Amino acid sequence: MLGHIRTSLSAAPFRASLFVILSMVGILGLFWGYDEYLTYNFTLGSIRERYQRGYQNRLTEEMENVIGFVEYSKSQMDQLIETELRDKVQIAYISASHLYSLYKNDKTQEELKSMIIEAIRPLRFDTGKGYYFIGRTDDGYIELNADRPELEKVFLKDTQDTDGRYVIREMIDIALQKGAGVHRYKWSKPEADGRNYGKVTFVKFFAPFKWFIGSGVYQDDMQAAMQQNILKRLSDIRFGESGDFSCFNEDGTILVDFDKMRRGRLLYNVVDSEGKAFGKEMRSVAVSREKKGFVQYSRRKPGTSSPVMRLNYVKAYPEWGWVFVTGIDMDKMEEEIALEGERLGKIALRDFVVFFFLVLIAISFVGVIAYFHSLKIRHGIDLFTDFFKDAADKKLKLEDADFQYNEFAILGEFANKMVDERNEKEQIIHNDKLRLDTLLDLGRMSDRSQQDISDFVLERMLAITHSERGYIAFVNTDHSIISFQSFADRSGDKWLKRDSELSYFSNKAGFVTSALQKKEPIICNTSSDAHESVVYPESKGQIRNHLDVPIVDNDRVPLIAGVCNRQGQYSDSDAVQLTLLLEGMWHHFLKTSSEKEMIRLRNLLKGINDSMPSVLICVDINGRVMQWNKEAERVTGISAKAAESRLLSHVFPRLTNHLWKIQTVIASGTPMEDRKVPYIQEGETHYETITIYPLIAEQVTGVVIRIDDVTEKVHIEDLMIQSEKMLSVGGLAAGMAHEINNPLAGILQNLQVVQNRLSPDLAKNTEVAREFGMSMDDIVGYLQKRGIDDMFMSINESAKRAAKLVLNMLSFSRKSDSSFTSQDLCELMDVTLDLSANDYDLMKKYDFKKIIVEKRYAADVPLLPCEVTNIQQVFLNIIKNAAFALSEKEFHDDSPRLSIRIAREDRMVLVEIADNGPGMDEKTRKRIFEPFFTTKPIGLGTGLGMSISYFIVHDQHNGIIEVKSEEGKGAVFSIRLPCQR
Secondary structure, X not given: OHHHHHHXXXXXXXXXXXXXXXXXXXXXXXXXXXXXXXXXXXXHHHHHHHHHHHHHHHHHHXXXXXXXXXHHHHHHHHHHHHHHHXXXXXXHHHHHHHHHHHHOOOOOHHHHHHHHHHHHOOOOEOOOOEOEEEEXXXXXXXXXXXXXXXXXXXXXXXXXXXXXXXXXXXXXXXXXXXXXXXXXXXXXXOOOOOOEEEEEEEEEEEHHHOEEEEEEEEHHHHHXXXXXXXXXXXXXXXXXXXXXXXXXXXXXXXXXXXXXXXOOOEHHHOOOOOOOOHHHHHHHHHOOOOOEEEEEEEEOOOXXXXXXXXXXEEEEEOXXXXXXXXXXXXXXXXXXXXXXXXXXXXXXXXXXXXXXXXXXXXXXXXXXXXXXXXXXXXXXXXXXXXXXXXXXXXXXXXXXXXXXXXXXXXXXXXXHHHHHHHHHHHHHHHHHHHHHHHHHXXXXXXXXXXXXXXXXXXXXXXXXXXXXXXXXXXXXXXXXXEEEEXXXXXXXXXXXXXXXXXXXXXXXXXXXHHHXXXXXXXXXXXXXXHHHOOOOOOOOOOEOOEEEEEEEEOOEEEEEEEEEOOOOOOOHHHHHXXXXXXXXXXXXXXXXXXXXXXXXXXXXXXXHHHXXXXXXXXEEOOOEEEEEXXXXXXXXXXXXXXXXXXXXXXXXXXXXXXXXXXXXXXXXXXXXXXXXXXXXXXOEEEEEEEXXXXXXXXXXXXXXXEEEEOHHHHHHHHHHHHHHHHHHHHHHHHHHHHHHHHHHHHHHHHHHXXXXXXXXXXXXXXXXXXXXXXXXXXXXXXHHHXXXXXXXXXXXXXXXXXXXXXXXXXXXXXXXXXXXXXXXXHHHHHHHHHHHHHHHHHHOOXXXXXXXXXXXXXXXXXXXXXXXXXXXXXHHHHHHHHHHHXXXXXXXXXOOEXXXXXXXXXXXXXXXXXXXXXXXXXXXXHOOOOOOOOOOOOOOOOOOHHHHHHHHHHHHOOOEEEEEEOOOOOEEEEEEEEOOO
């Protein structure tokens, strides 16, 4: 009986082992199959969810771009209407002004009015819809209405629109008060059904006839044109490989679609490749309470046989009764899902084969295991005996693999638990001390780089968790990129670190991806293949276990760290230790980055101020300088460091008179501006505009002073004023010349009559002389004796000379039409010399006749194409300046001399004008052609003559003008003009 019991006891381990193996095989097989099924569905579902979320975000972003573009176009419509109308009315105004200036002296007022009206009447724009109208500002009658001629010569001053506004009166007020402006009202369309529409009109006052000239457009026409432009833009826009836009109106008519065959069709009739009426679904989404949503349908892409799913984002635009649709194909998602499903199937097949062979091996060795099972039981008892002998002094643990029976395993678990609790408490105390020391050390590392701090913390992480490898990674703001900054691999007592940073997409970062998605620590105490994770790219071998800890800051994960390959298992205590340590490091980074950001922003603000071309000065309420940019340093010669905290009046004295304005701006909180403030620098007058802005934080704390140099702008304005004066002087000279011609003609005519009546050859003269008892011979003798004949001859020559002078003045002052004609430069120079001589005789400053004029004209000088009046102006300016310079020099052994040479040089004609005057220094010579530069006293020169001459020669005639001079040796002006244009 006892032997039978022994035999059953020995067989029990075999039967028990066999039963356990088969049971575990069945259970593990079911668990493995179910786990593979869940993994398969989860992986494919994650891919589908990620792609759909990405597609939805892309479609939503593109939709916002479309809505933004529409809103921007609407916001710009009024400005575009006003700008276009202003330009169109300006064209009509210029046409009217041009006709008036051309014919005002040749035609009557009524003829001119009719000519201008008929010239503007046919003008059209905006594909024939745009037209012009003209009205009288004095009585409100309409002179021209190109679109509705029946309104011409009609009194419309009392006409009102539907809002009761006097349309014509308000246009007249704008024209008279402002000169030009925009007027908005309601007006009927000629082709409409009598209803009034909003209209925008631009009018401008035409002073010669007291007219207002205007034109207008209907706002709904401009909106319709803008809508058509938007639809055209949408039809051309594509995004991604298959993304595009569609649009339909509230009645379901398709306005824009990637399939051009659908345009103009009703949306309700559109179905997909499977017969689904997705058009009705889009319509339902558009009229829903949210007025937006996603619609999905299938379609067949060109060149493919299988349908692809297409995701669309529908959003209504109620203001226009439109619905916008953004769509994109999801074929990439289906392709990746198919590839991933195929890959998972292969993995499952491989795992099944491995599992099957493992089961066979386990069953094969079950007999051997049962045979030695009795020995294992004895071995277990011996282990417990030895353990209890040595556990008090040594940190020994029983290995669970040594026990074959549950009773031994339970006893071993309680024994090990006792040892683990003691070790865990000791380890917690050690880890807390190490973590606190690390946080204290971080406080003393404010000057260390982020890399150094990360490496330091990573070393402590490995020490706290007793791990072999570890990493610290940073995540960007949208959780798309993970950058691994610090790596460490501890082999024995040596540390191996990676110096360079690695970055990966967040969905391909192995263990880190899971921690990022869950936003909580991940503890894995099972074995993983090293190649399945990019966390340790340079490490080899198996990852036995790992712990990955994310740091969450306001629902964002900025930082993830992990360790792996601990001898024991990772616990929640390890996760807590690493979390506290990493949070301390992250708060340290935030503190140091905030300080660096403040410094960066301060440097950025200074860089912006220094890059400005204007002087920028920031002053506090006490008038002391707070900011001082580079331009201020250049203007004053005082550095920013030297100027800061000093009184503004000390570092920028010319602003002293403006200090009271600083307090005014601070008190009122509104800017002040002084334009064209003059100041003297290096003997020359400059101008600047000073603008003072309030510096507002929570309240006004100071002002910002901006100083802009407007000297060049003021000079340009003076040049325009001077040009207008010169035009007035030219007109006055022409009028005087015409007035002088009349008495000159009378003098010459009467002189001829007197000579005829004193001639002895006429019988009538002899007859009348006899009546008074005289003979004609006596009278002739008397005239000769007294020199009266010479006087008559002198009068005749003087009168002819004056007539020639008047003719030259008329030619010079007559307005040029800028036409080029062939001219003899030698003859033109002679006429200019005659004009110059008479001009300087009148000035009484000097006598031009005392100047010796030497002329050397070459015989082969060709006729030259030029604008006569302008070239004569150039000659006259140079000769007048030369004469003035000669008058300023005292001559002893020599006489004032003017040498003029005209010769041909290759394809150019050279005109050289030289004088033996005082000459000029190099500084004056370089500036001789600058506008407003003159060496003459105030009142004798404007500084425009030589700059105008340079413009005429260089810009109008494509020629060259140069000057050579030295002090005391006169000056030589050389003009080279091309023989052909």
